[in-house]
Amino acid sequence: MLKKLALGLLVAWAAAGFLHEVNEAVASYDQRQRAVRRFTWRFGAPEPSRLAQCLQQARREIPAGSAVAFTSPDTPRGAAFQRWRWASFFLPDQDVLPAGDPQAAYAISYRMKIEDHRFEPLRRLPCGWLYRVNGP
Amino acid sequence: MRMVVPGERALNATALLAAAALLTAFWLLGRRLSAALAAPGDGALFRGTLYGMAGAVVFHLVLTALDFAGVPWSAWLLAALGAVLYGLAWRFLPPRPERARLPSDLGWGDGLALFALAAATLIALTAWIATPDFVYHWGLKGARFHLARGVDYAWLARSWNWVIHPDYPNLLPETYAVTALLAGGFDVPAMLLETAVLFALLLAAAREGLRQGGADRFTRQAGVALVALACGAFWIASLLPGGADGMIALALAAAVPPLLRPPDRVGDFQIGAIAAFAAASKTEGMPLAAFLILVQWGRRAWTGRRLEFGAALRTGLPAAVVILPWLARTLHHRLFLEINSGRFDPSRAGEIASTVLETLGAPSWHGFLAAMFLPPLLLASRRARPFAGVATLQLLFYFYAYFTIQAADQTRAFILSNFARLGYQLIPASLVVALVVWLKSNRLENEKGGTAEQPRPRVEPENPPPISAAS
Numbered sequence: 001m002l003k004k005l006a007l008g009l010l011v012a013w014a015a016a017g018f019l020h021e022v023n024e025a026v027a028s029y030d031q032r033q034r035a036v037r038r039f040t041w042r043f044g045a046p047e048p049s050r051l052a053q054c055l056q057q058a059r060r061e062i063p064a065g066s067a068v069a070f071t072s073p074d075t076p077r078g079a080a081f082q083r084w085r086w087a088s089f090f091l092p093d094q095d096v097l098p099a100g101d102p103q104a105a106y107a108i109s110y111r112m113k114i115e116d117h118r119f120e121p122l123r124r125l126p127c128g129w130l131y132r133v134n135g136p
Numbered sequence: 137m138r139m140v141v142p143g144e145r146a147l148n149a150t151a152l153l154a155a156a157a158l159l160t161a162f163w164l165l166g167r168r169l170s171a172a173l174a175a176p177g178d179g180a181l182f183r184g185t186l187y188g189m190a191g192a193v194v195f196h197l198v199l200t201a202l203d204f205a206g207v208p209w210s211a212w213l214l215a216a217l218g219a220v221l222y223g224l225a226w227r228f229l230p231p232r233p234e235r236a237r238l239p240s241d242l243g244w245g246d247g248l249a250l251f252a253l254a255a256a257t258l259i260a261l262t263a264w265i266a267t268p269d270f271v272y273h274w275g276l277k278g279a280r281f282h283l284a285r286g287v288d289y290a291w292l293a294r295s296w297n298w299v300i301h302p303d304y305p306n307l308l309p310e311t312y313a314v315t316a317l318l319a320g321g322f323d324v325p326a327m328l329l330e331t332a333v334l335f336a337l338l339l340a341a342a343r344e345g346l347r348q349g350g351a352d353r354f355t356r357q358a359g360v361a362l363v364a365l366a367c368g369a370f371w372i373a374s375l376l377p378g379g380a381d382g383m384i385a386l387a388l389a390a391a392v393p394p395l396l397r398p399p400d401r402v403g404d405f406q407i408g409a410i411a412a413f414a415a416a417s418k419t420e421g422m423p424l425a426a427f428l429i430l431v432q433w434g435r436r437a438w439t440g441r442r443l444e445f446g447a448a449l450r451t452g453l454p455a456a457v458v459i460l461p462w463l464a465r466t467l468h469h470r471l472f473l474e475i476n477s478g479r480f481d482p483s484r485a486g487e488i489a490s491t492v493l494e495t496l497g498a499p500s501w502h503g504f505l506a507a508m509f510l511p512p513l514l515l516a517s518r519r520a521r522p523f524a525g526v527a528t529l530q531l532l533f534y535f536y537a538y539f540t541i542q543a544a545d546q547t548r549a550f551i552l553s554n555f556a557r558l559g560y561q562l563i564p565a566s567l568v569v570a571l572v573v574w575l576k577s578n579r580l581e582n583e584k585g586g587t588a589e590q591p592r593p594r595v596e597p598e599n600p601p602p603i604s605a606a607s
Contacts, residue, residue, distance in 0.1 A: 017502030
């Protein structure tokens, strides 16, 4: 009897935890358009959606299989890395390299502009610029 | 390539059907191996789970063979190869044993488990709880392999791709890639549906472990509900959909029934298929496969006085066929990462202990993370010892990794980032076996206390052995 009671209590505790997590997930999903940093990097959140929209245009201009450098400001700290990884996911038919890699034939700057004679602007994107990278 | 990310439009029925069709193909392929894989007392849900896992291994081996032959994947080619394999198995493999019956004793625990599964799946389909690792590597590799019509080793070997774990086994990205081939594009919710099916199979395996462990009806119902709710909560809160941790959890849970039974020929095949599935899934699956095989070999040697070659082959060959090509490719393309190996550094012990203790309070586990340490305790039970041996070795492997990989100054961050997730790999199966053992000790106490005349809880076999075998 004691065993059944203990097991029943464990199940009740687990059920309460499950309902809490379902509630948290649904509530945060409902509020996904709010720019809360905690939810910034999830599918459907504003930041990845903006990046996807930006890269969709770039994708039309860049031949498949090209090496593309991606750069963005590192604010907040760590965001540049996150954006680089999400950019790789949104451009699976390109080789998306970290900023500054000399193998890149194209470059995408997100929320910034590159002022360097080697980077020839090709197109203005919704949230940045697409460049062709010329030799030194 | 068409890539559909959540929020762009409503769910894509074609892509979801493609995912369902691929998983059904796994099941059909595995079902042709039923003469080897199905034990007489196994329930229909557990058989289906094993067939799905075995079919996934066959699928992985077919894709690996195509890669070695330099043949690009296509939906038609894969469908034709699947049909040929199915036909050959139909013609040459022995017929499957008697039909298994679906569970007829559904109860409140099954209802709660189904509710948890449905809720978790619906939330997963929004992709809101997709694991970040789906973007960082699992999904990215799937999309890339779909475009390359094969595992793109040259791309994995690029210097900047060290961040995507190029040395991981590829069963999950291959599944994503072929789903995209069938669907005509990479659809994120369809991929997440596939990992939700892994959660369903995990629950089926847990249910079978409780049933074959001899748990009474209340414990079976409470046990399956407990696993579904505790692990489902973590699956949602810790953003697991889309990753391969569920595959390792499934492998260990599916190994519970054969490890609880005395070792036999079917058990060898089951452990062999489960080990191969684990090895094809993720790096942690490699040691798990080795531990499963070694423990089964040890049991065979112990009960038969020696390890027969046939038993060794049945258990070890499937995993070897998976691991050797992976090893060859990984070495050839130099995919191993330096950060994954290092000198054993005992000076990290204090930091590891304090960080693990801190992590035990992870809110997403609601206190259940401590169940990760059940396996060493279960070694005390003679019946649970084979399972406990495997799970304890796996737990020790995790700690070994903390002592060796990454830089010493990153140990704390490393543990904080993955210890709770590694718990998901061990906890479902550990909870099942702990309940089975707890029931047993409780029954013995009752017997000592003068209630020995009480009948043992009757365990109705969902698929009783044939009358001739029973008599």
